[in-house]
Amino acid sequence: MATRKKTIKKAARPAAKNAFYAQSGGVTAVINASACGVIETARKHKNRIGKVYAGRNGIIGALTEDLIDTSKESAAAIKALRHTPSGAFGSCRFKLKSLEENRREYERLIEVFEAHNIGYFFYNGGGDSADTCYKVSKLSEEMGYPIQAIHVPKTVDNDLPITDNCPGFGSVAKYIAVSTREASFDVASMAKTSTKVFIVEVMGRHAGWIAAAGGLASTEDTPIPILILFPEVEFDEKKFLGKVDAMVKKHGYCTVVVSEGVHWPDGRFLADTGLKDAFGHAQLGGAATVIAGMVQRELGLKNHWAVADYLQRAARHIASKTDVDMAYAMGKAAVQFALKGHNSIMPTVERISNKPFKWKVGMAPLSKVANVEKMMPKNFITKDGYGITKKCRDYLLPLIKGEDYPPYKDGMPKYVRLKNVAVPKKLKGKFEL
Amino acid sequence: MATRKKTIKKAARPAAKNAFYAQSGGVTAVINASACGVIETARKHKNRIGKVYAGRNGIIGALTEDLIDTSKESAAAIKALRHTPSGAFGSCRFKLKSLEENRREYERLIEVFEAHNIGYFFYNGGGDSADTCYKVSKLSEEMGYPIQAIHVPKTVDNDLPITDNCPGFGSVAKYIAVSTREASFDVASMAKTSTKVFIVEVMGRHAGWIAAAGGLASTEDTPIPILILFPEVEFDEKKFLGKVDAMVKKHGYCTVVVSEGVHWPDGRFLADTGLKDAFGHAQLGGAATVIAGMVQRELGLKNHWAVADYLQRAARHIASKTDVDMAYAMGKAAVQFALKGHNSIMPTVERISNKPFKWKVGMAPLSKVANVEKMMPKNFITKDGYGITKKCRDYLLPLIKGEDYPPYKDGMPKYVRLKNVAVPKKLKGKFEL
Numbered sequence: 081m082a083t084r085k086k087t088i089k090k091a092a093r094p095a096a097k098n099a100f101y102a103q104s105g106g107v108t109a110v111i112n113a114s115a116c117g118v119i120e121t122a123r124k125h126k127n128r129i130g131k132v133y134a135g136r137n138g139i140i141g142a143l144t145e146d147l148i149d150t151s152k153e154s155a156a157a158i159k160a161l162r163h164t165p166s167g168a169f170g171s172c173r174f175k176l177k178s179l180e181e182n183r184r185e186y187e188r189l190i191e192v193f194e195a196h197n198i199g200y201f202f203y204n205g206g207g208d209s210a211d212t213c214y215k216v217s218k219l220s221e222e223m224g225y226p227i228q229a230i231h232v233p234k235t236v237d238n239d240l241p242i243t244d245n246c247p248g249f250g251s252v253a254k255y256i257a258v259s260t261r262e263a264s265f266d267v268a269s270m271a272k273t274s275t276k277v278f279i280v281e282v283m284g285r286h287a288g289w290i291a292a293a294g295g296l297a298s299t300e301d302t303p304i305p306i307l308i309l310f311p312e313v314e315f316d317e318k319k320f321l322g323k324v325d326a327m328v329k330k331h332g333y334c335t336v337v338v339s340e341g342v343h344w345p346d347g348r349f350l351a352d353t354g355l356k357d358a359f360g361h362a363q364l365g366g367a368a369t370v371i372a373g374m375v376q377r378e379l380g381l382k383n384h385w386a387v388a389d390y391l392q393r394a395a396r397h398i399a400s401k402t403d404v405d406m407a408y409a410m411g412k413a414a415v416q417f418a419l420k421g422h423n424s425i426m427p428t429v430e431r432i433s434n435k436p437f438k439w440k441v442g443m444a445p446l447s448k449v450a451n452v453e454k455m456m457p458k459n460f461i462t463k464d465g466y467g468i469t470k471k472c473r474d475y476l477l478p479l480i481k482g483e484d485y486p487p488y489k490d491g492m493p494k495y496v497r498l499k500n501v502a503v504p505k506k507l508k509g510k511f512e513l
Numbered sequence: 514m515a516t517r518k519k520t521i522k523k524a525a526r527p528a529a530k531n532a533f534y535a536q537s538g539g540v541t542a543v544i545n546a547s548a549c550g551v552i553e554t555a556r557k558h559k560n561r562i563g564k565v566y567a568g569r570n571g572i573i574g575a576l577t578e579d580l581i582d583t584s585k586e587s588a589a590a591i592k593a594l595r596h597t598p599s600g601a602f603g604s605c606r607f608k609l610k611s612l613e614e615n616r617r618e619y620e621r622l623i624e625v626f627e628a629h630n631i632g633y634f635f636y637n638g639g640g641d642s643a644d645t646c647y648k649v650s651k652l653s654e655e656m657g658y659p660i661q662a663i664h665v666p667k668t669v670d671n672d673l674p675i676t677d678n679c680p681g682f683g684s685v686a687k688y689i690a691v692s693t694r695e696a697s698f699d700v701a702s703m704a705k706t707s708t709k710v711f712i713v714e715v716m717g718r719h720a721g722w723i724a725a726a727g728g729l730a731s732t733e734d735t736p737i738p739i740l741i742l743f744p745e746v747e748f749d750e751k752k753f754l755g756k757v758d759a760m761v762k763k764h765g766y767c768t769v770v771v772s773e774g775v776h777w778p779d780g781r782f783l784a785d786t787g788l789k790d791a792f793g794h795a796q797l798g799g800a801a802t803v804i805a806g807m808v809q810r811e812l813g814l815k816n817h818w819a820v821a822d823y824l825q826r827a828a829r830h831i832a833s834k835t836d837v838d839m840a841y842a843m844g845k846a847a848v849q850f851a852l853k854g855h856n857s858i859m860p861t862v863e864r865i866s867n868k869p870f871k872w873k874v875g876m877a878p879l880s881k882v883a884n885v886e887k888m889m890p891k892n893f894i895t896k897d898g899y900g901i902t903k904k905c906r907d908y909l910l911p912l913i914k915g916e917d918y919p920p921y922k923d924g925m926p927k928y929v930r931l932k933n934v935a936v937p938k939k940l941k942g943k944f945e946l
Binding site: 106107137164166168170173254257258259262263265266268272275299302384385389390394395396397481485488491 | 536540573602695702711730801817828829830910914928
């Protein structure tokens with residue numbers, strides 16, 4: 081009798097809608113932790129959320145109806161996403177045009193969602209994807225096909241508004257702070273007869289959040305002479321070289337953390353050297369090589385330089401526990417908000433206090449997130465333009481707190497690769513991107 | 514009565530000699546673990562070894578009689594050396610000339626040793642310091658002042674003979690293997706619409722040991738398309754680009770690990786671009802930028818590049834436990850061998866078996882270590898010149914095994930800085946280097 085009752089109940093309940101999840105833009109050490117949060121939470125609510133489909137290579141997967149059936153992945157595989165860097169389903173830098181310019185793309189998305197009974201859209205990315213998410217939710221209303229569009233924040237650039245920070249940033253910050261401290265120790269011990277200036281180039285074309293994290297390498301109990309070159313501060317060669325010279329004279333060495341976005345007063349990036357090789361080919365270089373050349377030439381100081389590039393945003397081995405926890409929490413909250421009926425929103429990190437560090441999950445309407453870029457506050461940079469203030473340090477420090485080591489096998493981190501089984505297509509015809 | 518007896522015994526015992534310890538050449542993530550092994554072991558034998566003096570900035574500290582009294586450091590500080598990268602007493606790249614050319618320097622060393630009652634000389638470095646150590650032991654015999662000279666192996670280049678490997682190398686190898694895997698995961702997830710080739714430049718001007726470690730990123734359960742450019746293999750642009758093209762066609766992306774020592778058939782380093790800027794200044798660059806330019810120009814493939822530089826050898830946060838253990842063991846064995854009366858030797862790592870990995874401490878006479886450089890065996894590189902063989906993998910794998918995380922405070926590794934109190938000078942006059 082009990083069994084029969086259950087069957088009747090099931091039939092009476094409205095069919096659960098499927099969910100669509102996609103990763104967008106540059107991947108991070110913890111974006112998969114958000115995916116893990118989304119999928120694990122959805123799996124706990126099978127009566128409301130059917131399957132979670134993921135876009136293969138991000139939103140392109142939705143446009144081309146190339147969906148991945150995450151229900152084919154074991155619980156262990158999904159759990160392992162929490163400690164696996166990169167984008168497990170593939171990501172892309174495909175920006176949807178405006179509704180006016182290309183309504184066709186948005187309509188196609190909704191067409192694919194409808195074909196696969198998708199009622200939840202979880203889009204994990206930065207500013208561009210927040211905008212896309214917002215537009216999809218607006219258009220779905222217009223088109224009469226209901227979609228709950230929820231944006232899951234992610235970006236190493238830390239430039240989304242309202243949320244205290246963006247998951248992904250804390251781990252890059254930790255990597256840069258730790259690496260800067262380690263390399264500075266190295267240089268300090270060799271400076272008497274060898275390298276006196278060490279230069280490390282970090283990401284951040286528009287904002288100096290990541291460069292600022294280099295400042296965390298120096299603390300009260302472990303002071304290190306560090307100069308930070310922010311994209312927010314116009315580069316002044318003479319002033320900078322004077323600073324380097326003074327620091328080396330005082331401390332015997334110094335470390336320069338240079339953002340890839342550092343530029344001359346006329347706006348040209350330092351990295352744009354305009355150099356061409358013997359065949360007239362533009363020569364690639366970075367801001368670090370330009371700084372290194374300058375220090376060698378003008379001050380005659382032996383130096384070394386490093387460019388961290390992808391190593392910094394992929395460095396799951398030294399991820400911040402706070403960052404991993406937040407990334408997971410954002411994914412989990414996205415599903416919980418969806419289940420409560422919310423639409424066109426983004427879960428956020430709300431900081432309650434610094435000491436002790438406390439935070440909670442908040443919520444922001446996408447209308448206030450889309451197309452707003454959060455810049456670094458002016459009072460985060462010291463007056464001389466080369467360091468971080470106490471305000472900045474108080475903000476950054478909790479974000480790099482805690483370690484969250486991945487499991488290892490034979491000396492190597494065990495990162496998961498999913499099966500990524502395709503969902504059979506339902507629509508006819510191809511969609512040209 | 515008992516007290517009196519003791520006093521008599523003490524007086525009857527010959528006065529303990531002091532020890533001198535110095536760090537030489539490029540520092541590593543674990544050279545301080547060897548220092549820890551030396552000092553902790555010496556402290557257990559105070560009846561035989563008085564104080565351990567360290568050279569400030571390496572052997573220069575001995576020549577200029579700038580000694581550090583390590584007895585002023587607490588047990589906790591010395592213990593913390595085990596997890597602190599860089600050279601805690603300072604290191605230098607000062608190579609003593611040959612005995613014939615500059616006998617004066619060797620005589621000065623012995624003069625300083627005699628003045629400070631130093632009977633043990635522990636020199637922690639690579640090939641050059643092994644040679645110096647050897648010469649000091651020979652000259653001390655000639656001069657009639659007895660010194661037990663023991664070399665403690667250290668070098669990220671892994672080029673010392675007889676010993677299975679050099680402490681310092683295993684941790685760089687782990688850092689490069691882990692970073693290569695992480696960045697490759699990143700690239701794989703973006704390759705559909707973005708970067709298809711990732712290039713990471715690693716240390717190793719003469720030998721490809723560190724580059725080879727990049728090959729460990731790819732394993733049977735986590736295969737990754739990797740091309741390694743070894744300094745042992747003359748660079749062939751056409752063949753290399755063909756390989757990149759084929760890998761990207763097959764896998765959608767590939768990772769290139771390039772040694773800083775890669776060179777053209779005529780011997781010129783790839784990194785020597787001969788480029789000058791608008792003012793005629795030589796432009797700094799690395800092998801990675803040259804490879805990146807080539808891949809972009811000839812194959813039109815979007816790429817990114819990183820130069821790890823000091824980050825790789827300072828990365829104590831991801832040190833290999835095996836490496837840390839070996840570094841400590843070498844320092845400890847150096848003291849134990851000295852106490853057994855050995856002279857002019859170097860403790861070594863002797864590999865007993867690979868599976869399970871077993872090793873023990875061995876001993877090599879400095880006459881067989883000095884001026885011998887261990888190159889990578891030919892059969893460690895695959896026939897095509899771009900990969901590592903099973904033999905190489907079997908050799909490398911145990912060296913990166915195990916993690917040995919430093920303690921953290923507020924999200925940052927707690928690395929120790931010693932007081933480095935100077936020993937009062939006893940000699941008159943200055944010694945000019």
